[in-house]
Every structure is written in structure tokens, then in C-alpha cells.
Amino acid sequence: MNDHPINRRRFLTTTAATVAAGGFGFTPSILRAQSPAVKIAFVATLSGPGAALGTHLRDGWLAGVTRLGNQLGGRAVETLVIDDELKPDVAVSKVRAALERDKVDAVVGVVFSNMLQAIVRPVTESNTFLITANAGPSTVAGKGCNPFLFSSAYQNDQPHAAMGQAAQDAGYKRVFVLVPNYQAGKDAVAGFRSRYKGEVVDEIYVPLSQLDFSTEITKIAAAKPDAIFTFMPGALGVNLVRQYRQAGLAGIPFLSTFTVDESTLPAQGDAALDFFTAATWAPNVDNPHSRRFVQEFEAAYGYVPSNFAAHAYDAAHMLDAAIRKTKGDVANKPALRAALESGEFPSVRGALRLGTNHFPIQDFWLCKVAKRPDGKFQTETVRKVLTADTDSYAAACRMG
Amino acid sequence: MSMLLVQALNGLQFGVLLFLVAAGLSLVFGVMDLINLAHGVQYMLGAYVAATLGVWTGSFWLGALLALPVALLVGLALEWLVFRHLYRRDHLSQVLATFGVILTVEEATRALWGSAPQTVLEPTALTGGPLGGVEIVGGLLYPTYRLIIIGVGVVVPLLLWFLVERTRAGMLVRAGATHPAMVAALGVDIRRLFTVVFAFGAMLAGFAGALASPIFPVAPGMGDTVLILCFVVIVIGGVGSIRGAFIAALLVGLLDTIGRAMLPDALRLVLDPSAARQTGAALASMLVYIAMAGILFFRPAGLFPGARA
Numbered sequence: 001m002n003d004h005p006i007n008r009r010r011f012l013t014t015t016a017a018t019v020a021a022g023g024f025g026f027t028p029s030i031l032r033a034q035s036p037a038v039k040i041a042f043v044a045t046l047s048g049p050g051a052a053l054g055t056h057l058r059d060g061w062l063a064g065v066t067r068l069g070n071q072l073g074g075r076a077v078e079t080l081v082i083d084d085e086l087k088p089d090v091a092v093s094k095v096r097a098a099l100e101r102d103k104v105d106a107v108v109g110v111v112f113s114n115m116l117q118a119i120v121r122p123v124t125e126s127n128t129f130l131i132t133a134n135a136g137p138s139t140v141a142g143k144g145c146n147p148f149l150f151s152s153a154y155q156n157d158q159p160h161a162a163m164g165q166a167a168q169d170a171g172y173k174r175v176f177v178l179v180p181n182y183q184a185g186k187d188a189v190a191g192f193r194s195r196y197k198g199e200v201v202d203e204i205y206v207p208l209s210q211l212d213f214s215t216e217i218t219k220i221a222a223a224k225p226d227a228i229f230t231f232m233p234g235a236l237g238v239n240l241v242r243q244y245r246q247a248g249l250a251g252i253p254f255l256s257t258f259t260v261d262e263s264t265l266p267a268q269g270d271a272a273l274d275f276f277t278a279a280t281w282a283p284n285v286d287n288p289h290s291r292r293f294v295q296e297f298e299a300a301y302g303y304v305p306s307n308f309a310a311h312a313y314d315a316a317h318m319l320d321a322a323i324r325k326t327k328g329d330v331a332n333k334p335a336l337r338a339a340l341e342s343g344e345f346p347s348v349r350g351a352l353r354l355g356t357n358h359f360p361i362q363d364f365w366l367c368k369v370a371k372r373p374d375g376k377f378q379t380e381t382v383r384k385v386l387t388a389d390t391d392s393y394a395a396a397c398r399m400g
Numbered sequence: 401m402s403m404l405l406v407q408a409l410n411g412l413q414f415g416v417l418l419f420l421v422a423a424g425l426s427l428v429f430g431v432m433d434l435i436n437l438a439h440g441v442q443y444m445l446g447a448y449v450a451a452t453l454g455v456w457t458g459s460f461w462l463g464a465l466l467a468l469p470v471a472l473l474v475g476l477a478l479e480w481l482v483f484r485h486l487y488r489r490d491h492l493s494q495v496l497a498t499f500g501v502i503l504t505v506e507e508a509t510r511a512l513w514g515s516a517p518q519t520v521l522e523p524t525a526l527t528g529g530p531l532g533g534v535e536i537v538g539g540l541l542y543p544t545y546r547l548i549i550i551g552v553g554v555v556v557p558l559l560l561w562f563l564v565e566r567t568r569a570g571m572l573v574r575a576g577a578t579h580p581a582m583v584a585a586l587g588v589d590i591r592r593l594f595t596v597v598f599a600f601g602a603m604l605a606g607f608a609g610a611l612a613s614p615i616f617p618v619a620p621g622m623g624d625t626v627l628i629l630c631f632v633v634i635v636i637g638g639v640g641s642i643r644g645a646f647i648a649a650l651l652v653g654l655l656d657t658i659g660r661a662m663l664p665d666a667l668r669l670v671l672d673p674s675a676a677r678q679t680g681a682a683l684a685s686m687l688v689y690i691a692m693a694g695i696l697f698f699r700p701a702g703l704f705p706g707a708r709a
Contacts, residue, residue: 046515047515048621049619049620051510051515051620052515052517055515055516181678181681181682181685203674203677204677204681205677206660207681207685209625211414211616211626212413214410214413214414214546215407215657218403218406218407218410219661221541222403234619235617235619235622236617242520242522242615243543243615246522246531246545246546246614246615247533247542247543248541248543264516264517266516266517266518267516267517267518267519267520267618267619271522
């Protein structure tokens with residue numbers, strides 16, 4: 001039923017073009033005279049059920065570029081926003097067009113791992129840099145690592161593993177696990193169990209189209225676990241969180257990944273209060289760079305930025321710093337690659353560096369949902385769970 | 401045993417929600433012979449309007465109540481704009497046109513409200529406090545709101561039955577379904593009758609959406625999943641039969657819930673735990689469709705074939 005490509009595609013390309021034109025069409029003519037603009041293709045899922053995350057990712061990137069004065073490394077920048085529609089074939093054909101027709105200098109973005117897997121070959125085989133601002137499947141972090149692929153986010157397993165460590169640290173003896181029945185759900189369980197050594201009372205797999213969680217909630221109530229661990233992205237998470245609260249289970253700690261974040265909190269509201277998540281950053285992170293990001297982002301887009309937005313914002317700074325190092329010469333690929341590999345750029349997460357597989361080596365935090373004085377909801381850091389964590393696939397990477 | 405009781409309640413509650421959506425669909429299908437794929441969109445609009453008005457008025461109940469006339473008006477407008485021109489067309493044109501309505505309304509919703517799930521106020525008790533839950537057995541708390549839904553599921557079918565079987569308007573609707581030409585000849589404006597039936601069906605869908613909004617996420621596409629299950633309900637129950645829709649909705653709700661609750665554990669008797677979990681989960685999500693196929697095999701017209709079938 002979600003298959004209505006033509007109308008939606010047409011509608012969204014128009015919207016994307018409008019957004020791009022509104023943001024960047026009016027580059028000062030002096031700059032344009034100096035050198036042609038750096039062209040970036042920004043790929044995100046902007047239609048269908050995953051669109052909320054794509055919006056966060058895109059707005060994070062746009063906020064980053066705006067903060068940098070619509071320049072990357074001293075050169076004017078032009079962003080082409082591409083909606084992958086969560087369809088691999090669409091993603092590939094649109095990205096191919098951006099590479100061949102528009103001759104983009106880099107491809108940034110990508111919310112979902114299967115979209116990244118679809119475009120990774122076309123992009124890197126044309127010797128174009130690909131910076132993932134969210135998706136981090138194991139296939140590109142280990143043996144399949146690539147000189148042209150960089151991540152400003154994390155490897156997919158890391159947040160789940162961080163939550164496993166948090167559960168272990170908290171001394172929970174019996175944890176109930178509830179995830180959707182697809183690959184990412186199974187990866188979440190594996191990631192959680194890689195660091196949680198206590199007993200898993202039960203593992204329940206629900207279909208991705210699940211509407212009502214009452215069956216599972218009844219089972220949780222009957223099992224009386226010390227805590228539950230869940231990974232329920234998007235609308236699934238809105239569902240679960242509200243029904244969990246309504247059933248009066250909030251006394252059982254709610255440990256989650258990608259279930260309560262700034263993209264779903266407006267819909268979850270009070271029901272998500274004090275629920276836990278694991279992340280690399282939260283809007284309350286206290287450093288000047290991060291404070292300014294949150295403030296400017298909220299002023300421009302009217303909502304609280306999530307991890308997705310933060311990682312895309314960082315991607316803009318990552319590219320900016322690298323292009324600056326090459327003195328604006330984006331055609332000098334070896335120099336640009338070395339500059340990106342240095343990992344020297346201001347991040348909202350504070351200092352981080354890149355591992356041999358081009359994925360960040362960074363801290364992970366246990367975060368909790370809180371209500372701000374202005375009535376909006378955000379996640380806030382509770383304690384650091386992992387320090388300078390390297391993903392488990394980095395060791396298998398042999399960079400060519 | 402107490403677990404089974406609670407799970408049965410869960411199933412009933414889910415079935416009731418399905419019935420509210422399916423009833424309108426079945427009514428329109430049975431009386432007007434119109435396949436309305438856009439019914440799910442009307443359910444979605446009900447939820448959106450209830451959510452927005454709820455936040456605006458500060459009370460979930462007020463929002464849900466106000467969503468009813470809005471859903472009715474939207475139904476009237478859609479009937480006037482689109483559906484009126486489809487009654488005499490074949491089913492293929494109806495499917496195409498109503499699918500077009502889905503695309504248009506969904507995109508409009510996205511443009512108006514954005515693609516993120518909406519904020520919905522929690523329903524409160526009359527005292528203004530939280531609704532909380534009722535302890536049923538063995539310390540298991542059952543949310544009061546869900547009990548209210550089950551209550552609605554008892555009242556609405558009775559009301560519908562009364563309307564269709566015991567009132568003059570209902571008599572005309574029944575007559576209009578089987579002998580439209582004769583009813584028109586007796587001086588009844590059949591067109592207006594159809595408009596009213598359609599708008600009423602839309603209102604039922606909107607009501608279901610409003611009722612579901614505190615439980616299910618209010619987001620674009622929320623109507624699609626429900627619509628598919630509703631077609632299953634209608635096919636099992638028999639096209640055009642309200643009674644069939646009611647029984648089938650409860651059947652589907654119970655089957656889906658009990659299947660999800662029991663299958664993974666039951667399979668553990670024959671498979672190892674991790675395989676049992678995943679096969680059980682996969683099998684449970686197919687159960688409803690398997691049941692539909694089975695019922696269609698033995699009773700091709702459904703359990704309670706309606707007037708037109």
C-alpha cells in the first residue's frame with residue numbers, strides 16, 4: 001500500500017528543489033566568480049514511513065552548511081537534495097544521475113543501511129567520496145571498508161552494545177527483549193547481548209507492521225523482568241512507548257535504542273519520560289559548539305535536533321575541514337582523503353577520531369528522556385557507558 | 401489461565417477497532433456496491449483531526465467528539481467531489497479513483513501536518529486525573545481506556561443494528577440496496593440516501609481513527625495497515641453484512657492476538673527456542689490470512705453472505 005511512486009516522487013523532487021533553491025540559490029556573485037561551487041548530493045529518505053528521520057538528517061546538514069556561511073572549506077557549496085524513497089533502485093538511479101549529469105564532488109547522508117548498500121558501489125567506483133551521516137552496516141565497516149567511504153555517525157551495532165553495557169553496569173539480572181522481526185532487529189539483539197551477560201527472560205519478535213502491543217505488554221507484565229530492552233524505530237516506537245505507559249509498566253526500566261529520540265518524542269510526549277536510550281550525543285551536551293548548534297537549529301527549524309541531525313551537522317564540518325586543508329582543491333582526491341582521515345574537525349560530540357575503517361572512535365552515553373522548561377522533550381545524557389569505543393568490525397578492514 | 405483472559409481481552413479490543421473501520425466499509429460496499437479503498441484515509445483523517453483538536457482544546461475527549469462532525473463533513477465533500485461519479489462505474493474504475501484519493505489525501509496530510517507522528521493527548525478520567533488501569537486477575541493491570549473501547553464495541557453494533565433494522569431510514573437503506581429502481585419509483589431520492597450512507601460510513605471510520613489515536617501512532621500511512629485487515633474482515637464476514645463484519649472482526653482480533661501470544665511458546669515444544677521464536681512470530685503474522693484462505697475455501701461468500709453477495 002505504500003507504493004505510490006509517481007505522484008510522490010514528482011511532489012518531492014519539487015519540494016527538494018525548492019528547499020535547495022531557498023537555501024543556496026542565492027550564493028553571492030563574488031564567490032561564484034572565484035571558483036565554481038562545490039556540489040554535494042545529499043541523500044535521505046524524505047517520503048514514506050521513514051521520512052521523519054530523513055527530515056532530521058537533511059535539516060542537520062542544511063544547518064551545518066548555513067553555520068559555515070554556505071561554504072565548505074572556503075568554497076561556495078550547492079546541495080542537491082535527493083529523496084531515495086526507501087527504494088534501492090530509485091536511490092541508485094538518482095545518485096547515478098547526480099554523479100554523471102551533475103558531477104557532484106561528494107555524496108552525503110543516507111538514513112537506512114539498505115539504501116547505503118545500494119549506492120556504495122556506484123559512488124565509490126566513480127572515485128567520489130561518500131560520507132554516511134547515519135547508516136553504518138557491518139558490510140562497509142569490516143572487510144568491505146572503502147577508501148572513499150567515511151562515516152560521521154557510528155557503526156550500527158554500537159548503540160545496541162552500549163545499551164547492553166549500561167544494563168550490565170546497572171546490575172540487571174533478568175532482561176526482557178522485544179524487537180521487530182527483520183535483520184536490524186536481530187542485529188540489535190546481537191549487539192545488546194555482546195555486552196549484556198545476564199539472563200534474557202524472553203525474546204519476542206514482532207512484525208514490522210505491528211499495530212497493537214497489548215499481547216507483548218501482557219507478557220512483559222507477567223514475566224516481571226528487571227528491565228526491558230527494545231529497538232522500535234519510528235511509529236512502532238511511538239506505539240510501544242504509549243501503550244507501555246498506559247499499561248502501567250513504566251516502573252520497569254525501559255532500555256531502548258532508536259525508539260525514544262527527538263524525531264519521535266513530540267508524539268510520545270509525557271509517555272516517554274525517564275525512558276532510556278543510548279547515543280553518541282544529546283541536545284544537552286555542554287560544549288559551546290553543541291550549544292550553538294542546538295540553538296541555531298531550533299531557531300531555524302522549530303524542533304529539537306536529534307542524533308540524526310547532529311551527525312549530519314558534523315558531516316558538514318568534516319567536509320569543511322578537509323576541503324580547507326586541501327585549500328579548496330576537491331579534485332585532489334589523495335589529499336582530500338588524507339585530510340578526511342585525520343578526523344580533525346569540530347564535532348558537537350567534542351573530540352573524536354576516525355578508526356582505520358573510517359568510522360569514528362567515540363564515547364557512548366546512556367541518555368534519558370526529559371521535559372525541558374519550555375515544555376519540549378529531549379534526551380539528556382545520564383552517564384558515559386563506553387569510552388573511545390571502536391566497532392568490532394574495524395579489525396577486519398584492510399584499506400586499499 | 402489469567403494470562404489467557406487478558407490476552408482474550410486484548411484480542412476483543414483489537415477486534416472492536418477493526419469492526420468500527422470495517423463496518424463503514426462493509427456498509428458502503430453492501431448498500432452501494434462501491435469499493436472504497438480510501439476508507440483507510442478517512443480513518444487516518446479522523447485520528448489526525450482528533451489529535452489536533454484534542455491538543456487545541458486541551459482535552460482528548462473533546463477532540464474526539466469534535467472529530468465526528470469533521471469526519472462527516474469530509475465524507476460529504478468526498479462523496480460530492482469523487483464518489484458520486486463512481487456508483488455506476490465498474491469496480492476497476494472505483495479502485496483506480498479511490499486509490500487516487502488515497503494518494504492525494506495522504507500527500508495533503510503530509511504537507512499540512514508533516515511526516516512525523518503527531519502529538520496525542522492522553523485520555524483523562526472525568527475527574528481530570530489519569531485513566532489508569534483496572535486490576536483484573538493476579539496483579540495484571542488492564543488499561544481502563546482499552547476497556548472503554550470494548551464497551552464502545554458493544555454499544556456501536558447494537559446502535560447500528562437498531563438503525564438499519566428498526567428505523568425508517570434503515571428500511572430505506574435496505575430497500576435501496578436490493579431494489580434501487582423500485583425505491584426511486586416510490587419517490588425516495590436514492591442519491592441523497594447514498595450520500596447519507598456514505599457520509600455515515602466515513603464518520604464511523606473517523607470515529608475509529610479518533611478512538612485509536614491514543615493507542616496507535618498518528619502518522620501518514622496509518623490507514624493502510626488497517627485497511628488491509630479490514631478487507632480480510634469483510635471477506636471473512638461476507639460482503640455487505642454488518643453482523644458478519646462484527647463476528648469476523650472479533651475473530652480476526654482474537655486470532656491475531658492469541659496467535660502472537662501462544663504460537664512462539666507452543667512451537668518451543670517441537671523446535672529449539674530461538675527457531676521457535678522466529679518461526680512462531682512469522683507464523684503468527686500469517687495466521688489471519690491463512691484463516692481467510694481456509695474460510696474462503698469452504699464458504700466462498702464468507703460466513704454471513706450479505707444482500708448483494
